[in-house]
Amino acid sequence: MSNSLPKSLKQVSFFLERLPGIGEKSANRLAFYLLRMPDEDLKDFSEQVAKLKAQTKRCKICMNLTEEELCGVCDDSARDGTRITVVEDVLDLLSLETGDIYDGMYHVLHGRIDPLNHIGPDDIFLEELFTRLKPKTNGHVTPSIVKEVILATNPDMEGEATAMYLRNRLQELKKEHSLEFTITRLGYGMPMGGNLEYADYMTLRKALENRRGF
Numbered sequence: 758m759s760n761s762l763p764k765s766l767k768q769v770s771f772f773l774e775r776l777p778g779i780g781e782k783s784a785n786r787l788a789f790y791l792l793r794m795p796d797e798d799l800k801d802f803s804e805q806v807a808k809l810k811a812q813t814k815r816c817k818i819c820m821n822l823t824e825e826e827l828c829g830v831c832d833d834s835a836r837d838g839t840r841i842t843v844v845e846d847v848l849d850l851l852s853l854e855t856g857d858i859y860d861g862m863y864h865v866l867h868g869r870i871d872p873l874n875h876i877g878p879d880d881i882f883l884e885e886l887f888t889r890l891k892p893k894t895n896g897h898v899t900p901s902i903v904k905e906v907i908l909a910t911n912p913d914m915e916g917e918a919t920a921m922y923l924r925n926r927l928q929e930l931k932k933e934h935s936l937e938f939t940i941t942r943l944g945y946g947m948p949m950g951g952n953l954e955y956a957d958y959m960t961l962r963k964a965l966e967n968r969r970g971f
């Protein structure tokens with residue numbers, strides 16, 4: 758079918774097919790849909806896509822995506838700064854943000870340790886988390902206010918491995934700097950092999966309530 762399509766339509770369809778969950782048929786259907794969109798909307802859409810990367814950067818505290826220096830969570834002084842939940846991706850953060858189940862802070866790793874795909878500890882944002890937890894030393898020592906680090910990587914093999922690696926590194930950090938925070942892991946509620954991004958908010962709330970020392 759693709760061979761009988763005009764080249765411009767085929768090009769768009771080719772890009773759409775690279776999106777997750779989109780096969781050739783869906784890609785063609787979406788390309789046709791775009792073609793039928795009102796000119797103004799299509800122009801708007803293509804401009805937004807073009808700007809997407811240039812305007813999005815990482816929050817300088819938690820690595821969440823933002824257009825400002827700080828993301829909406831870090832910029833909100835009403836939130837509980839004594840807790841940091843560590844997630845693999847921004848979509849996991851968004852899941853935890855639905856339904857008012859959590860009002861602490863986050864740290865987004867942008868990935869997980871995955872040796873089979875050559876992703877090691879240095880390829881995700883671990884050091885930035887450690888920096889947040891260490892006492893600040895500009896003139897005098899200011900201890901971190903963090904009382905709990907909640908490991909919310911996914912309950913599958915790579916997520917578990919990442920949580921275990923993090924726990925060991927955090928324990929070293931605690932010893933080295935005499936830090937007081939506890940380390941917890943999301944409790945039952947999350948199905949094994951499940952993904953935070955797809956969990957409903959009741960499941961997430963249970964998982965958060967049942968978090969345990971780790």
Ligand SMILES: [Zn+2]
Nearest residue numbers: 816819828831
């Ligand atoms: Zn932030």
